[in-house]
Amino acid sequence: MSEPVLKIRNLIKTYPNGVQALKGVSFDVKKGEFLVVIGLSGSGKSTLLRCINRLHDPTSGEIVFNGVDAAKLQTTSEVRSLRKRIGMIFQHFNLIPRHTVLGNVLVGKLAYTSTWKSLFGLFSEGDKADALKYLKLVGISEKAHIRADQLSGGQQQRVAIARALTQNPEVLLADEPVASLDPATCHVVMDYLRKVNQELGITIICNLHFLSLVRIYATRVIALKGGELVYEGDPKNIDQAWFEKIYGEGAKEVHIN
Amino acid sequence: MKGNIVRRSILDGITVTVLGLVLISIVVDPTTEQLMNLKFNSFLFLALMVFGAMLSHLLNSIFGIKTLGQNLFEPDYEKAKAEAKPIYRTFWGWHFIVTLIVLFVVGLSKTQFSIIELLDEDGFEGAKRLFAGIFNPNWGVLPAAVLNIIETIFMAFLATMLAIPFAFILSFMAAKNIMRGPVSFGVYLFIRTFLNVTRSVEALVWAIIFSVWVGIGPFAGMLALMIHSIASLTKQYSEMVETVYEGPIEGVQSCGANKLQTIWFAIVPQVILPYISFTVYRWDINVRMATIIGLVGGGGIGTMLIKYQGQAMWPEVGTIIVVIAAVVWIMDQASAYIREALK
Numbered sequence: 001m002s003e004p005v006l007k008i009r010n011l012i013k014t015y016p017n018g019v020q021a022l023k024g025v026s027f028d029v030k031k032g033e034f035l036v037v038i039g040l041s042g043s044g045k046s047t048l049l050r051c052i053n054r055l056h057d058p059t060s061g062e063i064v065f066n067g068v069d070a071a072k073l074q075t076t077s078e079v080r081s082l083r084k085r086i087g088m089i090f091q092h093f094n095l096i097p098r099h100t101v102l103g104n105v106l107v108g109k110l111a112y113t114s115t116w117k118s119l120f121g122l123f124s125e126g127d128k129a130d131a132l133k134y135l136k137l138v139g140i141s142e143k144a145h146i147r148a149d150q151l152s153g154g155q156q157q158r159v160a161i162a163r164a165l166t167q168n169p170e171v172l173l174a175d176e177p178v179a180s181l182d183p184a185t186c187h188v189v190m191d192y193l194r195k196v197n198q199e200l201g202i203t204i205i206c207n208l209h210f211l212s213l214v215r216i217y218a219t220r221v222i223a224l225k226g227g228e229l230v231y232e233g234d235p236k237n238i239d240q241a242w243f244e245k246i247y248g249e250g251a252k253e254v255h256i257n
Numbered sequence: 258m259k260g261n262i263v264r265r266s267i268l269d270g271i272t273v274t275v276l277g278l279v280l281i282s283i284v285v286d287p288t289t290e291q292l293m294n295l296k297f298n299s300f301l302f303l304a305l306m307v308f309g310a311m312l313s314h315l316l317n318s319i320f321g322i323k324t325l326g327q328n329l330f331e332p333d334y335e336k337a338k339a340e341a342k343p344i345y346r347t348f349w350g351w352h353f354i355v356t357l358i359v360l361f362v363v364g365l366s367k368t369q370f371s372i373i374e375l376l377d378e379d380g381f382e383g384a385k386r387l388f389a390g391i392f393n394p395n396w397g398v399l400p401a402a403v404l405n406i407i408e409t410i411f412m413a414f415l416a417t418m419l420a421i422p423f424a425f426i427l428s429f430m431a432a433k434n435i436m437r438g439p440v441s442f443g444v445y446l447f448i449r450t451f452l453n454v455t456r457s458v459e460a461l462v463w464a465i466i467f468s469v470w471v472g473i474g475p476f477a478g479m480l481a482l483m484i485h486s487i488a489s490l491t492k493q494y495s496e497m498v499e500t501v502y503e504g505p506i507e508g509v510q511s512c513g514a515n516k517l518q519t520i521w522f523a524i525v526p527q528v529i530l531p532y533i534s535f536t537v538y539r540w541d542i543n544v545r546m547a548t549i550i551g552l553v554g555g556g557g558i559g560t561m562l563i564k565y566q567g568q569a570m571w572p573e574v575g576t577i578i579v580v581i582a583a584v585v586w587i588m589d590q591a592s593a594y595i596r597e598a599l600k
């Protein structure tokens with residue numbers, strides 16, 4: 001087995017309002033895997049992802065990324081160079097609505113560009129070529145000069161994927177990337193994530209709600225319940241008993257196709 | 258102590274103090290000398306405040322009778338419990354009505370309100386002469402009035418333009434959602450306080466200050482308007498910054514962007530239209546204010562108006578009023594259309 005890209009040890013996150021969203025979570029993320037995080041609403045999935053790229057500061061524990069403990073990073077510049085190597089996509093896409101698609105994708109190059117150049121929009125030709133390359137990869141290069149808010153949800157999420165790829169990340173975090181999309185579009189976006197995973201070899205950690213999707217796309221699954229890790233393993237091994245343990249007694253699985 | 262109790266005590270204290278002072282004035286009929294005795298009156302005021310606050314506590318906490326302050330400031334979950342009663346069957350309702358009536362009566366007496374003055378023969382004749390003049394404008398001064406109002410418009414324009422860069426930068430430093438962390442929050446508090454103080458000094462007062470500083474004229478007026486515009490625009494801008502969506506901010510931050518880049522890419526696009534809208538409206542307000550400021554030596558049409566008014570040259574004043582009204586109306590319409598189009 002290859003060395004894990006991420007080693008998470010005893011991760012605890014207590015929000016200022018006293019809610020303990022993560023109560024000591026430990027697991028490894030292997031290089032090149034498509035790891036899916038499942039769990040009920042409020043189980044701490046989003047918190048977990050946001051601790052990994054330090055959008056939230058963990059209360060204690062370790063997040064070892066390439067041999068460095070990301071949980072201990074102090075200065076904002078250290079945190080920024082961590083984020084540079086970890087891309088993220090969101091349930092609500094989080095694009096800049098008034099900017100063009102290309103402009104949005106170039107945001108992925110901000111960490112590589114000096115502040116003054118970026119404020120004047122002076123991205124290098126190489127950056128632009130990169131941005132277009134990834135737009136082509138997610139199949140919407142023809143929309144490059146359209147405003148982002150003119151696109152459908154599925155298209156916006158593909159732009160968000162291109163933005164994250166433009167960062168040239170090792171790991172891609174996806175927080176319920178298809179939760180606000182219809183079932184058909186859902187598969188389109190998930191297929192692109194799989195393509196990114198398999199063709200570019202980028203490790204993916206993805207929060208999902210639907211087990212039917214988990215079985216298709218995940219190479220491994222972890223489940224959170226009340227801020228604790230309750231399952232870790234192969235998606236095929238989640239039977240009714242595990243399902244009830246993760247989602248509670250009497251829970252029924254819904255299928256989307 | 259909880260904030261709502263403090264607020265309740267202050268409001269109830271003030272109402273009791275007002276009623277008490279009015280009552281005392283009626284009974285004692287104080288001399289001017291007694292009225293000017295600041296030390297004793299302050300003491301009286303404080304004593305009544307304390308008495309009022311205690312009375313309020315007594316009524317609310319011991320007897321369970323709701324005072325005006327309690328009704329206004331109690332938390333929402335308490336408000337939800339209250340049964341619907343017509344206002345005249347509640348204690349706080351009468352508390353409010355009595356206070357209002359007393360304030361109204363004191364207001365009448367303080368402003369020396371008098372129907373007799375209003376209908377007084379001599380005074381009425383004077384007003385008639387004034388109106389006769391105003392309604393027969395002397396169009397001879399029209400060219401000068403137009404020149405002066407152009408000066409006023411540009412005074413307002415320049416003040417607005419010069420205020421924009423300051424307000425733009427300050428607005429982010431005065432927004433709570435940007436200034437997180439102990440040092441930033443200190444800066445935030447400092448700027449907020451500074452702006453509140455600046456804004457609470459009227460533009461008119463700034464004009465007086467600057468007319469001493471740089472001499473009477475449009476430059477003084479422009480500086481006064483600029484200071485006032487910076488403070489007002491910063492407040493309006495920063496309120497917009499505080500209501501932006503978090504999504505784009507997270508999106509840009511997740512790419513490793515620094516603070517300036519995050520503001521520029523995630524926040525500015527969200528606030529730019531409201532910013533322009535506020536700015537256009539500020540220019541419109543500034544034209545009106547510039548007129549007033551002219552009255553105290555800020556230059557432009559206001560200074561011209563006060564000159565003719567001082568000599569009771571009513572036909573000339575009439576022309577100036579027509580010019581001001583026309584410009585204000587046009588600015589008002591134009592800025593309304595522009596702001597509508599920006600939505």
Ligand SMILES: Nc1ncnc2c1ncn2[C@@H]1O[C@H](COP(=O)(O)OP(=O)(O)OP(=O)(O)O)[C@@H](O)[C@H]1O
Binds near residue numbers: 017041
């Ligand atoms: N910024 C915050 N401040 C305080 N509490 C928070 C914050 N964000 C999340 N929480 C709390 O932390 C817990 C975990 O939330 P989190 O968003 O991580 O769950 P989730 O598994 O992503 O849920 P969902 O499926 O609804 O997205 C919840 O109880 C939530 O209320």
Ligand SMILES: [Mg+2]
Binds near residue numbers: 045046175176
């Ligand atoms: Mg979530």
